Structure formats: structure tokens, C-alpha cells
Amino acid sequence: xxxxTRSIERLLGAVIAATLMAxxxxxxxxxxxxxxxxxxxxxxIAWMLTSSALVLMMTGPGLALFYxxxxxxxxxxxxxxxxxxMMVLITLQWFLFGYSIAFHEGSGWGGLSWMFLGxxxxxxxxxxxxxxxxxxxxxxxxQLMFAIITPALVTGAFAERxxxxxxxxxxxxxxxxxxxxxxxxxxxxxxxxxxxxxQELVGALDFAGGTVVHISSGVSALVCxxxxxxxxxxxxxxxxPHNLTYSFIGAALLWVGWFGFNAGSAVAxxxxxxxxxxxxHFATAxxxxxxxxxxxxxxxxxxxxxxxxxxxxxxxxxTPASGFVGPxxxxxxxxxxxxxxxxxxxxxxxxxxxxxxxxAFGVHGIGGTxxxxxxxxxxxxxxxxxxxxxxxxxxxxxxxxxxxAVVATWALAAAGTLIILAILxxxxxxxxxxxxxxxxxxxxxxxxxxxxF
Amino acid sequence: xxxxxxxxxxxxxxxxxxxxxxxxxxxxTVTEVRGFGRQKGHKExxxxxxxxxxxxxxxxxxxxxxxxxxxxxxxxxxxxxxTGQIGDGxxxxxxxxxxxxxxxxxxxxxxx
Numbered sequence: 001x002x003x004x005t006r007s008i009e010r011l012l013g014a015v016i017a018a019t020l021m022a023x024x025x026x027x028x029x030x031x032x033x034x035x036x037x038x039x040x041x042x043x044x045i046a047w048m049l050t051s052s053a054l055v056l057m058m059t060g061p062g063l064a065l066f067y068x069x070x071x072x073x074x075x076x077x078x079x080x081x082x083x084x085x086m087m088v089l090i091t092l093q094w095f096l097f098g099y100s101i102a103f104h105e106g107s108g109w110g111g112l113s114w115m116f117l118g119x120x121x122x123x124x125x126x127x128x129x130x131x132x133x134x135x136x137x138x139x140x141x142x143q144l145m146f147a148i149i150t151p152a153l154v155t156g157a158f159a160e161r162x163x164x165x166x167x168x169x170x171x172x173x174x175x176x177x178x179x180x181x182x183x184x185x186x187x188x189x190x191x192x193x194x195x196x197x198x199q200e201l202v203g204a205l206d207f208a209g210g211t212v213v214h215i216s217s218g219v220s221a222l223v224c225x226x227x228x229x230x231x232x233x234x235x236x237x238x239x240x241p242h243n244l245t246y247s248f249i250g251a252a253l254l255w256v257g258w259f260g261f262n263a264g265s266a267v268a269x270x271x272x273x274x275x276x277x278x279x280x281h282f283a284t285a286x287x288x289x290x291x292x293x294x295x296x297x298x299x300x301x302x303x304x305x306x307x308x309x310x311x312x313x314x315x316x317x318x319t320p321a322s323g324f325v326g327p328x329x330x331x332x333x334x335x336x337x338x339x340x341x342x343x344x345x346x347x348x349x350x351x352x353x354x355x356x357x358x359x360a361f362g363v364h365g366i367g368g369t370x371x372x373x374x375x376x377x378x379x380x381x382x383x384x385x386x387x388x389x390x391x392x393x394x395x396x397x398x399x400x401x402x403x404x405a406v407v408a409t410w411a412l413a414a415a416g417t418l419i420i421l422a423i424l425x426x427x428x429x430x431x432x433x434x435x436x437x438x439x440x441x442x443x444x445x446x447x448x449x450x451x452x453f
Numbered sequence: 454x455x456x457x458x459x460x461x462x463x464x465x466x467x468x469x470x471x472x473x474x475x476x477x478x479x480x481x482t483v484t485e486v487r488g489f490g491r492q493k494g495h496k497e498x499x500x501x502x503x504x505x506x507x508x509x510x511x512x513x514x515x516x517x518x519x520x521x522x523x524x525x526x527x528x529x530x531x532x533x534x535x536t537g538q539i540g541d542g543x544x545x546x547x548x549x550x551x552x553x554x555x556x557x558x559x560x561x562x563x564x565x
Binding site for chain 2: 235238239240241299301303305306309345346347349350359362
């Protein structure tokens with residue numbers, strides 16, 4: 001059984017490599033020729049190049065350090081590798097068909113017209129006005145960085161127990177059937193929730209990916225934690241983080257990188273980008289304070305892990321709102337998110353006993369949901385005329401729209417994740433063996449150890 | 454010959470070492486150890502998961518001295534390692550059958 005599983009994995013690898021090569025040959029012939037009137041802006045291009053790099057930095061080293069510091073030392077490399085694998089695999093998936101599914105025109109999904117990035121110009125903007133002042137390829141690569149970090153976030157739920165091969169196949173499939181369609185629904189031309197096209201079913205606001213990135217990854221993380229089961233020994237055995245200094249550095253890098261994520265989502269070096277930058281920063285500080293104070297009151301000490309977890313929760317919650325709210329609303333959103341996520345990661349998790357090892361659900365699922373709903377409360381056209389007013393500005397309807405988008409995202413993420421996991425469990429299996437789990441992922445999955453001193 | 458093992462607080466190590474040197478102890482071995490006695494451990498909390506850490510970090514000093522120097526060595530350790538608080542550590546003394554200096558092959562007290 002083990003042998004045949006290995007050969008299936010090898011075969012898959014060969015197929016992927018062959019397809020990639022075919023794609024390279026094909027892409028040469030399909031450069032776009034359509035040229036509507038456009039004007040590229042060098043300031044916008046500079047900012048979006050910078051933002052793209054910042055968002056990549058969130059995954060590696062940011063998230064890789066944040067997560068790997070929280071696991072036991074025998075799994076440090078395996079955990080880093082899960083984030084790094086997304087930087088490699090999702091990039092190639094995006095090249096093959098991911099970008100086309102997410103961003104080509106269509107209602108439920110974008111189809112395959114931009115496979116192998118055919119027709120994605122390095123010199124002209126995209127044909128739909130996603131980003132009118134930067135080349136289409138820049139928009140494509142900026143969006144790629146979001147597609148990379150989203151599945152990387154999910155890895156926090158099944159840390160320390162999933163086979164590398166199963167993890168890689170799971171997240172490639174997940175990206176294709178959950179992330180890409182969801183990105184299309186919310187941001188893609190013709191998508192069901194895309195605000196402002198006039199063709200959407202429900203106009204939900206999601207400036208930088210509260211639903212697409214954080215709810216989808218967080219809810220999928222919860223499904224993973226429930227489906228894979230607990231780590232052996234959890235919660236009886238002590239599993240303290242092996243190196244919180246890594247986690248600290250990782251969280252600080254996430255904070256900085258997030259400016260590319262949120263302010264970059266203005267897709268221009270504009271006043272809106274400045275507004276999103278400011279909202280992001282203030283919400284993050286408020287949430288870090290809120291989590292730490294809750295901890296101080298309830299448990300007697302403000303911890304470093306609590307502070308940085310609160311900061312990440314604030315970054316998550318402000319993400320959908322960042323382009324629609326001012327600093328006052330941002331501070332309010334941060335304060336709420338820090339406290340709510342603190343309860344989700346402590347009381348809620350203990351109450352139900354699931355092993356969401358690194359709190360991907362508690363921070364991203366809950367934080368994302370809080371942020372998406374509060375966007376419907378605080379959003380203001382005064383901040384962003386292209387957005388909508390929220391509950392506090394007299395438009396209760398917007399809060400309802402946000403709730404519909406949240407429910408749809410929860411449903412798609414949970415269903416997609418469950419189906420893929422069930423198929424993989426029945427074929428190649430999901431978890432490492434008991435001995436391998438005790439020995440650690442570093443040695444058993446990668447044949448190396450993190451620390452030789 | 455006796456072997457003296459003293460488990461002491463980290464920050465007292467320098468004082469104990471200097472004190473022992475002054476009373477003629479020529480060498481020692483020091484190890485980082487963890488354990489517990491009457492001193493309680495502490496609690497650590499990571500996002501709601503609470504762990505009691507029973508094992509407290511200490512330093513173990515091992516020295517070997519001639520029988521007539523044992524009292525001096527013990528007194529020195531008592532004087533230098535004591536704070537008066539719970540957690541000052543312990544001293545264990547055992548008979549030692551033999552000691553050999555590897556370079557010369559000398560044995561017994563000549564090897565110390």
C-alpha cells in the first residue's frame with residue numbers, strides 16, 4: 001500500500017512537470033493584441049511592485065516564522081516547509097490555470113481562457129479595469145501573493161501531524177476549488193458578490209480579502225482540525241511553543257507586510273492607499289492592546305504571545321474594512337477583534353476541545369468574520385466613494401449583505417475542504433504514522449533536523 | 454576521597470567557585486540541571502493552554518577532595534551559596550573509590 005501510494009505521488013509529479021513544460025511552449029504564441037486607451041502610472045506601478053513583494057514577505061519569512069516558533073522543535077522545518085511549499089506550488093498553479101479561474105470574466109468562475117498566463121500583458125492594463133494604471137502582469141502577480149498566503153494560513157490547523165505529500169495535494173486542490181472561485185465571486189469580473197459592477201447578486205464589501213483570504217482559510221482550518229483529529233497526546237501532554245522569538249519576528253514581519261496587503265489593495269499610490277495604511281496600523285495596535293489586556297485581567301500576566309496574536313487578529317479584522325473606514329472605526333474594530341479572538345483561542349477552543357494547533361480558525365476564521373461584519377457597520381462613502389455606507393451611516397442593508405457573503409464563504413470553504421479531505425483520506429491518507437508523529441516531521445518527512453547545536 | 458555534589462542557584466555559581474578556589478579546591482565540573490525539591494515550579498500559559506513547569510533550572514557543581522578537606526569545602530559552599538530562601542539547593546557527599554589523572558596515570562589524592 002505504501003509503495004503504490006509513493007508511485008502515485010511520483011506519477012503526479014511527472015504529470016505536473018510535463019504540463020508546465022507544455023504550457024511554456026504554448027504561452028509564447030498567445031500574447032494579447034487588444035489595446036484600449038490606457039495610461040500607465042509610474043507611481044502606481046512602483047507602489048504595486050513594492051506591495052507585491054511585501055505580501056510575499058508575509059508568507060516567507062513572516063508566517064513561516066510565526067507558525068514554526070509555535071510548534072515543538074522536532075517540527076520546526078516541516079512547518080516552515082509548509083509555507084514555503086505554497087510559495088512554490090501555488091505560483092505554478094497560478095501560472096497553469098489559477099489566475100484564469102479567479103480573474104477572467106465569468107459569473108461562478110473565470111474559466112480557462114488565461115491558462116499559462118496567455119494574454120496577460122506585461123505592458124498594458126487588464127481588459128476589465130481591475131487596475132487601470134498598471135500592467136496586467138503586475139495585477140496578476142500581486143493577486144498571486146494573496147493566493148499563496150491563504151492556503152499557507154490553513155497549515156496552522158493541522159500542524160505537527162499531516163504528511164507532506166497529502167498537505168501539498170490538499171492545498172493545491174483547495175486553492176483550485178475553494179480559493180480561486182471565491183476570489184472570483186468577490187473580486188472577479190462578473191462575480192456574484194463583486195460590489196459596484198451592477199451585475200452582482202449581493203454587493204458585499206471586502207477591500208483586501210477578509211472573506212476570500214481570512215474566512216476561507218480560517219473555516220477550512222477548523223474543518224481540517226476536526227477531520228484530521230488531535231495531535232497524539234493533546235491536550236494531556238504539554239506542547240509549549242519551542243521558540244517564541246521566531247514567532248515574534250514572524251508576527252512583526254506580518255504587520256509590516258500587511259501594508260502591502262491592505263494599502264496595496266487600493267491598486268494605486270493614492271489617498272485611498274494612505275487611508276487603508278493608516279486604518280491597518282491603528283486597528284492592529286488596538287487589537288494587540290485589547291488581547292493583552294484581556295489576558296492580563298483574566299490570567300494575571302500580559303504575554304508576548306498574547307500581544308502578537310492580538311496584533312495578527314487586528315490585521316485580519318481590519319482587512320475587509322481597511323479601504324472603507326477611517327482611523328476611529330479602525331481602532332474600534334481592532335479593540336473588538338482582539339477581545340473576541342482572545343476568547344475564541346482560549347475559552348471557545350477549550351470548551352469544544354478541537355486541536356486547531358496554531359489557532360488558524362481562532363484568529364483568521366473568527367477575526368475575518370468579525371471584520372467582515374463590522375465592515376458592514378462602519379463602512380463610509382466619505383472614506384471611499386466607490387464603497388458603500390454601513391449601518392452607522394444609515395445603511396442597514398450593507399450589514400445584511402456582509403452577512404450573506406460571510407455565510408456563503410463559510411459554506412464554500414467548509415464543503416470544499418471536507419470533500420477534498422475525504423478523497424485524500426480514502427486514497428493516500430492524511431496523517432503521518434504514530435511513530436513518525438512522535439519522531440517529528442523534520443526527520444520523517446524531510447530527512448533533516450532544524451537544530452544541530 | 455569524597456565526591457561533593459552541590460546543587461545551587463545560577464547566580465551563586467561565581468561566588469561558590471571563588472570560595473572553593475580560596476580553600477584550595479583545584480578543579481570542578483559544572484552542569485546545567487533541572488529538578489525540584491521544596492521550591493515550587495511555575496506556571497506557563499500559551500493562548501489559554503496552561504502548563505505547570507515542575508523542574509526548576511539549577512547548576513550542579515561536582516568536586517572531589519581529600520577526606521580532611523571535606524568540612525572546609527562544605528562550609529565554603531554553605532557560606533557562598535546561601536540566600537536563606539527556599540530553593541538554595543542541596544549538597545550530597547559520597548565516598549569515592551578511585552581517581553586517575555589521564556595525562557600522567559597518577560592515582561588517588563595525587564590525581565586531584
